[in-house]
Amino acid sequence: MMVKNASTPGKYFDGNGLYLRVEPNGTKFWVQRIVILGKRRELGLGSVTLVSLAEAREKALANRKMAREGGDPLAARREQQAVMTFEQASRHVHELHAPTWRNAKHRRDFISSLERYAFPFIGKLPASKVAAADVLRVLTPIWTEKPETARRVRQRIGTVLKWAVAQGWRQDNPADSITQALPKVGKSQVHRKSLPYTDIADCVAAIRQSRAMTSTKLALEFLVLTAARSGEVRDAVWDEIDLDNRLWVIPAARMKAKRAHRVPLSAPALTILNDARAFGDGSKVVFPGTRYGVPLSDMTLSKLVKELGFDADVHGFRTSFRTWVQEQTDYPREVAEAALAHAVGDAVEQAYARSDMLDRRRQMMDAWAEYLSHGRRDG
Known part of the structure; x- marks a missing residue:
């Protein structure tokens, strides 16, 4: 023809x-x-x-x-066309699960990691056609270089394909069957880089003098003063703040341990909140980013610390605080761990330890703030 x-x-x-x-x-x-x-x-x-x-x-x-x-070739074709691509299925699963995740960072990470690592390889494939070899193509380049990221990407691919199985589009989940095909990666614990506590005051001073956005500078200093996690600070809203009682109550839904956490606020922390109110965008978010009502990103805080020449992760400020308590004060371990929202002891001990030692922690956080202001030993 x-x-x-x-x-x-x-x-x-x-x-x-x-x-x-x-x-x-x-x-x-x-x-x-x-x-x-x-x-x-x-x-x-x-x-x-x-x-x-x-x-x-x-x-x-x-x-x-x-x-x-x-x-029936016509029916087969209609069925094939009804099957979503892996990218379409991923976005649908993301929408289904988003209300169940405890914070905005988890919601963003799920889809952004697939966008970066999976979609370029398998995004356009029908969810029914993704094979073990395809999953390997996604994971192999990052499996040893970025093991924690690769593990999460694999888990998220598996979540999407499990949904495809439930839809009747496929019988298997290749993300669960490729363990032997990937090289073994040591389970060494990842330690976040931290600064010596003696350098924290200088870091805070550098943050204040930087040309960063006011909201970014205030959020970082507030994070240091409260020894809170990045996500807890960035996603803070004004309804959680009780200025009269010098208290910040983080709801259980936003906490890693799924328990509400009370954070006593030192005088410098209260000053930061007053400044944040004055320089804010009028939304419910305490530390907004460039868009109205949208919190700062984790990358924004990390980038500022690195740009100022400090070799530390944002999470590492919690380590600096914990080391200061251990080496420079007489506060018991239980009080320090409570400040970090860590559970202490076994299940039985935790069941009887009902107090969050707020008064003792308030004294300790005031001492930490004073140490940062004057650089002297407090206990």
Whole structure:
């Protein structure tokens, strides 16, 4: 069949019911006449600009074989078209699960990690067609270089494919069956870089003098003063702040341990909050970013610390505080751990330890603030 030379409007027949249809405007389409379940039907197989003669013949032969065996090529095609791509399925699963995640960072991380590492390889594949080899292509480049990231990406791919199994689109989850195909990675604990507590005052001074956005500078200093986690500070809202009682109450939904956490506020922390109110955007968010009502990103805080020349992770400020308590004060371990919202002891001990030692922690956080202001030992 001379596809390129066929220009006169009409039908040009090949084999297995396949023919080329040329429209009066010159466009050309592949069509197949076929008997499906006793009824004569016509199936469009695509434009000649997208489907070659060889591909059209292959499709026509496959359709004819399916029909002769009692199948329905039309129904099969509709079913195939109904299956989402891996990217579409991922975004749908993300929407389904988002209300159950405890904070905005988890919601963002789920989809952003797939966008960065998975979609370039398997995003356009039907969720039903993703194979173990495809998952390996995603994970192999980062498995040893970024083991924690790779583990999370694998887990998230598995979550999407489990949903595809539940939809009846596939029978297996290849993300669960590739362990032996990946190199072993040591389970060494990742320690966040921290500054010696003797350098924290200098770091805070550098933060204040930097040209960063006011909200960023206030959030970082507040994080240092309260020894809180980055996400706890960045996602803080004014409803959690009780200025009269010098208290910040973080709800259980935003805490790692799923328990509400009371944070006593020192005088410098209260000053920061007053400044944040004055320089804020009027939304419920205490430390907004550049967009109205949207919190600062974790990268924003980390970037500022690095740009100022301090080799430390934002989470490491908690380590600096904990080391200061241990080496420079007489506060018991239980009080320091409570300030970090860490559980102490076994389940039985925790069941009887009902107090969060707020008064003792208030004294300790005041001492920490004074140490940062004057650089002297406090206990």
